[in-house]
Amino acid sequence: MSFKKNISFVLIEPKKGGNVGASARALHNMGFKNLVLVNSNLHLDEEAKTFAMKGAYILQNAKSFDTLEEAIAESSLVVGLTRRRGKKRGLFYEFEEGIQKIRERASKNKVSVIFGRENSGLSNKETERCHFLITIPTGNTSSSINLSQSVLIMAYELSRYEMIKTRGEKIKSVTVKELDYLLNEVKNTLIYLNYGKRGDRDLLHSILRTMKGFFTRKGLTKAEMNMFLGIFKELRKKGGDS
Template sequence: MNKAAENIYFVLIEPKEPGNIGASARAIKNMGFSNLVLVNPEGHLTMDAYLFAHGAEDVLEQAVVCTGLEEAVGQMHLVIGLSRRFGKTRGVFMPIAEAAKTVLSSSSEGKVALLFGRENNGLNNKEVESCGFIAFIPTSTAQPSLNLAQAVLLTAYELSNIFVLDSAFKVKPKATTYQLNQLYDRIESTLNASGYGSRGSQDLRAEVMRNIKHLLGRCGIMVWEVDMIHGILSHINNKILEEG
């Protein structure tokens, strides 16, 4: 398998149907991938799962099972959600064909998680906030919703189409989600210390933090860039202490 492809993880959030899990395992193997992550599945090594995973039993059996989203994506460098539920607070949306280009470049440098929501109601707002951006699969307005395994297959297909087989890792590592979360906490703490307040009844600080998370999560910034921002924040905090 191509090294960049090894860095792509298909994460299913609380899948209820074992058949969908098995079909998803088969879909990603069909397209040259192997990493399946399951968050609180109701059952994944059942007869139905094996039947739908035909030929990809190894992917099914090697799936990583997690108890929460943080455990599933904590070591990822970029998290991309798959959703059709648009909204101004849900960040940036782009078609899967365009998103695949970002996945390609990012997976050659670090780990990328593709987040798929529940069969009945998709990703919730908290899960969306953990994503750098949201990718969507264009469908008919008459029936826009896809079956979970279908969404996984189409996503994997788009990725396989755009993949460059000789993609190589770059030397400079990208920041993990854990490192980004530490940075977000530091930025928010600095905003508080600087007296950055509210705008009328709207919490400006929360809005700014949400936009910063979407921006930095979408960029997939390098570790050295995170360190640089920490250095800037340290300088700002020192100035605040001196003036206080």
Template sequence: MLKNISVVLFRTKYPENVGSTARAMKNMDCSNLILVTPPLWSMDRAMPLATAKAHVIVEEARICPDLNTALAGQTKIYGTTARTGGRRKGVLTPATAAPLIVQQLKNGEKVALVFGPEDKGLTNKETQLCSRLINIPTSDESSSLNLSQAVLILLYECFKEALDAPFTPSGPPEERPTTFEEQEILAANLQETLLAIDFLKEDNSDYWMLPVKRFMARIDIKRNEFNLLMGICRQIKWIIEKSKKIIDNEPERPSQ
């Protein structure tokens, strides 16, 4: 899906951040990683953060001596920046950049996303090589993002934009609503249970059950919830019957 996106890490200081970036890339179906003069490169330190599925991204990462070499062959370059204003005008957010990037990918272009060093980011000299700049909005109180977090946010927006259909979480199918017959069965069992625990009185219990039935209608009970409530009623009635038998079998105390 994002096969023609390259993540370019310029002078990344910590190998662990390279590993966690590779993991984020794998999550978003992006596999092209380019490292530009990493000062303390160690594959052994990067691998644990990449986790097993992203090891191949670290192993196949291309290491380049300078940014120009890393960007050779790319057709669109997006640099990331925490600072705006001055020379850094017309800055995009990940959400506004994603439709442009995905359309460019569909047009057969090769897109590079460039991330600067953790402590300083990209300088003006490096941003001049970029077609557009992207800034990730953050709280004023804490604007610093971990490198892999920034990569994940940007790739996620691109991944979401590239989906053929809107993303819907997978999971078990929603339970069906209860039928009229099931609702009546449940109401009758609840009434018996409430009578058994003296919440309702025998005198006119149907009338006092009306608020309970109205409440049940408002919450739209599903079949699995029906089973749950029926089980609770059975358990309560079983405990009451058990308690009655214990009381009935207790020997009478001798009168003093």
């Protein structure tokens, strides 16, 4: 199951239906589906439906709760977005670190990402309900970001995990023949370094078996294979083996 299904975007008392609708559209664009509202029914607003475009189904399936406590009851991690810092605001993580923690937890657990009101953000009481807080980096001219823009940025940053993974899947892995060639180079290098039997132990065979398992589990790419080939050949070259 995609980690995206475990992440809920929670809007506390939004003031404008347009922002709610634009948030739904942003979630649709980035592959998320869970929109939650606290003390608001603006997901039913006509303006919200207009702004949602193809994300209208997210509004239809949105959940509304009277309190934040009810909205986050089933989440194992609650993260708040705020630009205001202070001793009473709670634990802060740098933006990238916070994004990574959300991804990791959402792989198997439910996570709530909390967004405050357009005019006043999150209260101190609400930040106390969060496990940690993050701030979206901005320029020096203004640190305040529109609600729907904040939702879009968070959805995009969280989606980059799958984008990177998809690009990684296009990288060519080594074939069985190429892996055998690499292991043979490893064997030649180990023999040159006098790795053989140690008493009753066939150390050479044991190392080769372990390295084959490691390379197979990792899914070795051709670029990585060439790097290892260069290292092993250089080791023999330094020792005088041509």
